[in-house]
Amino acid sequence: MADVDSVVENYIASWNETDGDRRRTIIETTYSDDASYLDPLMEGDGREAIDAMVAAVQRQFPRHRFELTAGPDHHHDRMRFTWHLVGPNGDGPVAIGVDFATLAEDGRLRSVTGFLEPVA
Amino acid sequence: MADVDSVVENYIASWNETDGDRRRTIIETTYSDDASYLDPLMEGDGREAIDAMVAAVQRQFPRHRFELTAGPDHHHDRMRFTWHLVGPNGDGPVAIGVDFATLAEDGRLRSVTGFLEPVA
Numbered sequence: 001m002a003d004v005d006s007v008v009e010n011y012i013a014s015w016n017e018t019d020g021d022r023r024r025t026i027i028e029t030t031y032s033d034d035a036s037y038l039d040p041l042m043e044g045d046g047r048e049a050i051d052a053m054v055a056a057v058q059r060q061f062p063r064h065r066f067e068l069t070a071g072p073d074h075h076h077d078r079m080r081f082t083w084h085l086v087g088p089n090g091d092g093p094v095a096i097g098v099d100f101a102t103l104a105e106d107g108r109l110r111s112v113t114g115f116l117e118p119v120a
Numbered sequence: 121m122a123d124v125d126s127v128v129e130n131y132i133a134s135w136n137e138t139d140g141d142r143r144r145t146i147i148e149t150t151y152s153d154d155a156s157y158l159d160p161l162m163e164g165d166g167r168e169a170i171d172a173m174v175a176a177v178q179r180q181f182p183r184h185r186f187e188l189t190a191g192p193d194h195h196h197d198r199m200r201f202t203w204h205l206v207g208p209n210g211d212g213p214v215a216i217g218v219d220f221a222t223l224a225e226d227g228r229l230r231s232v233t234g235f236l237e238p239v240a
Contacts, residue, residue: 038195038196038198039195040195043196073235075158075159075160075235076158078158078220078233078235080218080220080235098200100198100200100220100233113198113220115193115195115198115200
């Protein structure tokens with residue numbers, strides 16, 4: 001049973017891991033078999049599609065990093081947390097997101113819905 | 121097809137409507153047949169259970185009112201918004217919540233997940 005803090009830590013790590021093999025391993029640890037991701041700009045249905053989506057974001061924002069800035073806040077099988085995407089020198093954030101997720105019975109992510117906050 | 125702003129407006133109205141018949145009518149307009157609600161303290165599975173849950177909150181907080189304070193922010197079939205529960209003289213808020221919801225194909229609420237913010 002994955003605990004919520006580890007799941008979110010691994011989720012953020014998957015967005016930052018640019019080595020494809022290591023990223024796919026993290027994604028398998030973090031997402032359930034039937035996982036899906038949906039935000040205003042992107043979607044991924046299944047772990048393979050999620051991995052391709054993350055790789056595309058990494059190509060679009062080279063040397064940027066995702067950082068957890070609030071949460072996770074968790075009850076039942078639901079959680080939310082906030083992240084910042086910061087530039088190569090820690091500048092930014094260039095994007096701020098609030099993610100809402102539901103968890104599978106084994107504690108891994110079943111669905112993630114991303115929302116974007118305005119960036120100053 | 122219910123539009124997102126109307127759905128949220130009716131959702132807030134349902135929490136404020138203390139007349140049982142009128143409240144149940146609003147809930148039928150606002151929630152799909154298979155709707156469910158879940159927050160850290162309460163849950164309701166189906167419209168009848170949701171109505172009973174709302175009535176219980178109204179008994180616990182007489183003459184209080186729910187107010188929409190941010191959103192709805194919406195993409196695909198997902199949305200989020202923020203509400204305050206204020207006292208009889210507009211005092212408070214005594215509670216602040218962030219709700220995440222998924223929509224049915226006809227635009228009504230299919231599932232609502234509530235999270236509570238710290239209150240000063």
